[in-house]
Amino acid sequence: MASPILLVEDTLSLAMLYETVLKKAGHEVVTASSLQEARASWRKSKASTVLLDLMLPDGDGMELMDEVHRHDANARVIVITANGSINRAVEAMRLGAFDFLVKPFDENRLLRAVENALSAERTQRADTPEKPQSGEGFHGFLGNSPEMQAIYRMIDRIGRSTASVFITGESGTGKELAAHAIHDCSPRAEGPFIALNCGAIPRDLLESEVFGHLKGSFTGAISDKKGAAAAAHGGTLFLDEICEMDLSLQTKLLRFLQTSTVTPVGAVTPRVVDVRIVCATNRDPMVEMRAGRFREDLYYRLHVVPIHLPPLRERRDDILKIAELTLHKFAQEEGKMFRRLNPETAQMFRRLDWPGNVRQLLNVLRNVVVLNDGVEMMPEMLPHDILVEARRMMSPSAPEHPVARGDATPKISAFVGHTLAEMERAFIEATIEASDGSLPQAARILGVSPSTLYRKRESWT
CATH class of the missing domain: 1.10.8.60 (Helicase, Ruva Protein; domain 3)
Structure with a gap:
């Protein structure tokens, strides 16, 4: 007989609501309202699926998750958190949580998370929770450096979740490969993986590519077209170069994420779709948001579980x-x-x-x-x-970290009377010029990452 689901929630009204939804779906539920009560309930029930509010009146829900995982490495803990505490939920994911729910969430989101946990339990209980990586190939990746081993472990963990993932990294680091690996590690692996490059499609056609269109809805629409969102139903939608998306379409994407419905161009009736969103960019999304090119509400909706792929x-x-x-x-x-x-x-x-x-x-x-x-x-x-x-x-004459050359290096006397910010900008620009415009080389000279220089140059425009 399957073990019950342990629900740990200190708000009585919410506990009753979640319990009702779960029982209506046919699940046996044990409810606890405090850390102490939850510990006693788990030790008695040995629940393999735990719905856990992190903010409890007598302690931190993380303590229970740690205890559960010490005794049952295959247990699935779904953490529950308020909107202002998403960072704690992300940290819980890194420490082994199966998924997380951000209040308020609807019953479909709750049931989907629980069903994914139960499905993963059935198929993976005989396996180790984290597969050792040899470096000979992790879902298409190569390399066994500590940096990549950490990426493999993160992908393996968050793949089992339903949370949106935001992948960042320079061009050529394998962002689409990471997105596909997340899909392959998820309960949606048998569903479709649909990739869409937002930077490679003309802006006037991007809405149709994402949401589809009806025949005759615009010039050239000679037949109905299913958009990428509908095509990814039951699977994963990968939006590459998301920061290239036009602001007007960002608004519609946000509505899609909030309602799980799409309305094709020319249609009046929305259609419900079930997809997981993974997006990627080679830009700094925070810089794009502050510059007004990326909606803040969309950023926080998508930037739930971030992954940064290190450059080679x-x-x-x-x-x-x-x-x-x-x-x-x-x-x-x-x-x-x-x-x-x-x-x-x-x-x-x-x-x-x-x-x-x-x-x-x-x-x-x-x-x-x-x-x-x-x-x-x-x-x-x-x-x-x-x-x-x-x-x-x-070359023997070339130092490990070459210095700026010739007259491009500014003299100290030239900085007298200038602010520190002005001095920093002048020195960085001089170093970039001396590096023949190569930001990676200038970054090596200055001992910083290229992304730092990209951000600084962006702030100067």
Whole structure:
């Protein structure tokens, strides 16, 4: 016999409402209104699914979650929090919570979270809660650096949730790969995964692509079209480059998230759809929001569980691993003899910054394999621009962190009479100029991340 659901909620009216909804759906429910009572109830019932309010009158709900997981690593804890405490819910997810609900939520959201937890329990109880990663491939990812191991664990955890996910990272870091991995790790894995690049579709067609249209609703609408949101019903909708979306369409997207309904262009009757939203951008969404290009309410609706994918230069231990595995793969596909990187080539790869990240690395490897052959990948096989940059980086006269050159470096006397902010801007701009306009190189000189420089330049416009 299945164990009951433990409901921990100190507000009597809400506890009665949740209990009624769950029992109506056929679930057995045990209710507790305090941390002490919840501990006693769980020890007696051994509930494998727990609905847990984090704010309890006699303690922190996190303490109960910790106790539950110590005794049953497969237990599914769904945390409940108020709108102003989303950060605590996200932290609970990182510590092993299965999902979270933000008050107020409707009964469909409650039942969906519980059904997902019960389904995951049935299919995963025999498995370990976190699959060890070898680095040879996690849902298409390569690399076993500590940074990527943390990403794999996070994807595995939040994949089982129903919460919206916001992926950030530079171009080429694998944002769509992460979105697909989240889908594959979720109870929706058998459903559709629909990806839409908001930056690649003309603005006047984007609404139709997202929500669909009826025949004759506008010039060129020669038949009914199901939009991406409806096509993703029962699965995951991935909105790439979300910050490129027009403000007017952002309003309609927010309404869709609030109501779970879509209204195709030309239609008057909305349609209910069940999708999980995963979005991504290579911009800083906070900067876009403050600049008025991204709606604040939409930002907070989507930015529930954030994932930031690190650039390749911040996980250099993965560069050679990715290069070696991919070189073998491409050589087999192209019928070439390549087996390994020449030691000098390997050293060059580790020193290069790879501003295009993994995508750039893969493109370079494909270029070499298509145009050359041999057992070792030699430096002279590299594309000209990559070879020139690599040799510059490898030059004995080139320091590990090169400094700004020539007259571009401002003299201290030039700063007299200026504010600290003005001095900082002048020095950063001079460093970028001395780096031939390369922000990644300027960031390396200044000892900051490129995203810091992007944000500062954005604030100066």
